[in-house]
Amino acid sequence: MSRPFRLGQSRAADEMDSPETYAREGRAQSKRRQQSAERLLTENESHDSDTLLRLPDPAPWMHLEEATLVQRHSQCVDLELKDRSQIPATLSGKLKGVKLVVGDRVRYSPVPLEPTDPSLPGVQVVAVMPRRTLLKRGGIDDREPWQLICANADEIWACAAVVDPPLRPGLLERVQTLALAAGMGFRIVVTKRDRASRKDTLPELDPLREQGLSILETSALKGQGIEALRELLLDRVVVLLGHSGVGKSTLINALLPKAGLKIGAISRYGTGRQTTTSAIWLPCPTGGTLIDTPGIRTLSVRGLERSLLGTIFPEFPSEWIEDPMALDPEDEDLGLDYPERLQSLQRLWQEMEERNPNQNVFR
Numbered sequence: 001m002s003r004p005f006r007l008g009q010s011r012a013a014d015e016m017d018s019p020e021t022y023a024r025e026g027r028a029q030s031k032r033r034q035q036s037a038e039r040l041l042t043e044n045e046s047h048d049s050d051t052l053l054r055l056p057d058p059a060p061w062m063h064l065e066e067a068t069l070v071q072r073h074s075q076c077v078d079l080e081l082k083d084r085s086q087i088p089a090t091l092s093g094k095l096k097g098v099k100l101v102v103g104d105r106v107r108y109s110p111v112p113l114e115p116t117d118p119s120l121p122g123v124q125v126v127a128v129m130p131r132r133t134l135l136k137r138g139g140i141d142d143r144e145p146w147q148l149i150c151a152n153a154d155e156i157w158a159c160a161a162v163v164d165p166p167l168r169p170g171l172l173e174r175v176q177t178l179a180l181a182a183g184m185g186f187r188i189v190v191t192k193r194d195r196a197s198r199k200d201t202l203p204e205l206d207p208l209r210e211q212g213l214s215i216l217e218t219s220a221l222k223g224q225g226i227e228a229l230r231e232l233l234l235d236r237v238v239v240l241l242g243h244s245g246v247g248k249s250t251l252i253n254a255l256l257p258k259a260g261l262k263i264g265a266i267s268r269y270g271t272g273r274q275t276t277t278s279a280i281w282l283p284c285p286t287g288g289t290l291i292d293t294p295g296i297r298t299l300s301v302r303g304l305e306r307s308l309l310g311t312i313f314p315e316f317p318s319e320w321i322e323d324p325m326a327l328d329p330e331d332e333d334l335g336l337d338y339p340e341r342l343q344s345l346q347r348l349w350q351e352m353e354e355r356n357p358n359q360n361v362f363r
């Protein structure tokens, strides 16, 4: 008989992390990708796994000023300068094939170094500096082996609501894995704390608490935890990740009242339309920067190293990490306090080695 999970609330949540959900999402994404294949073919960017991450040597351009790329538009980008003012710029042909992301440190020339469309901004980005960190998730097919989220950020705050959508530890383990692969710090920010009684200790987070992870409980509505977050933000670049509707933009508005981000009604299990639709760079006047991101539905770890899992699941012996599939999480003899952790390990372990489902489709 299958052993019921004790995570009452996260039973529905657990379904959201099921392989079927990922397969369904994969199919939907691949259809969207097919529809945009023609457009992609005309773009400069490379979609090959290695070249996607390779950057040209910036050495010839080190005499130029440095800036941060804070937004990408179809034909140009916005740069944040040293004084934190922003200017639009175009990309030089020298960056052909380079996928730039929010947070990239770039070198720019105040006048175009090569002929450009006069209707476009005169400032031109000519080089990109090596990245200190790079947050990426597994792409859905070979055309896009990685989806790059942001560069040079220091920390991820994985946002999870108490309810609406349900708290889902499986997603938090995924975000933790991506943070580790990116070289970034990781914190869990529980949102909408006002929606559960104080007596509710959120036991679904116990396995993560036992790993000593930083978990902050917040309510943007009641102002709970906001000051603590503001202090953690000082001089850091922090990216918020979480399902659609968990309250990322609301939290940012509480931290940065001037941000005035659009806030949405929540959709069932976060599968509806996102309110935030692209990564948004938000400098904080008291120091630090927040990056708001669109709500995620799935977060693939495909292509990441399995060796990362030893750090994510330190409670398991190394033989289990090397080959967890022979184990049965429901086997009482294993004496597991949290069988769902072993299930999570198995899920991530399998997914990391998965082939891209639509490999060669667009070749």
Ligand SMILES: Nc1nc2c(ncn2[C@@H]2O[C@H](COP(=O)(O)OP(=O)(O)OP(=O)(O)O)[C@@H](O)[C@H]2O)c(=O)[nH]1
Pocket: 191, 192, 193, 194, 195, 218, 219, 220, 221, 222, 242, 243, 244, 245, 246, 247, 248, 249, 250, 251, 262, 263, 264, 265, 266, 273, 274, 275, 276, 277, 293, 294, 295, 296
């Ligand atoms: N009760 C309560 N509701 C909240 C809180 N924070 C956010 N909400 C509500 O949750 C809903 C979604 O908030 P958003 O901030 O738009 O969520 P998001 O994570 O930015 O969503 P996407 O942009 O779609 O990814 C809104 O109706 C908010 O009013 C909170 O602390 N308490």
Ligand SMILES: [Mg+2]
Pocket: 248, 249, 250, 262, 263, 275, 276, 292, 293, 294, 295
């Ligand atoms: Mg939002």
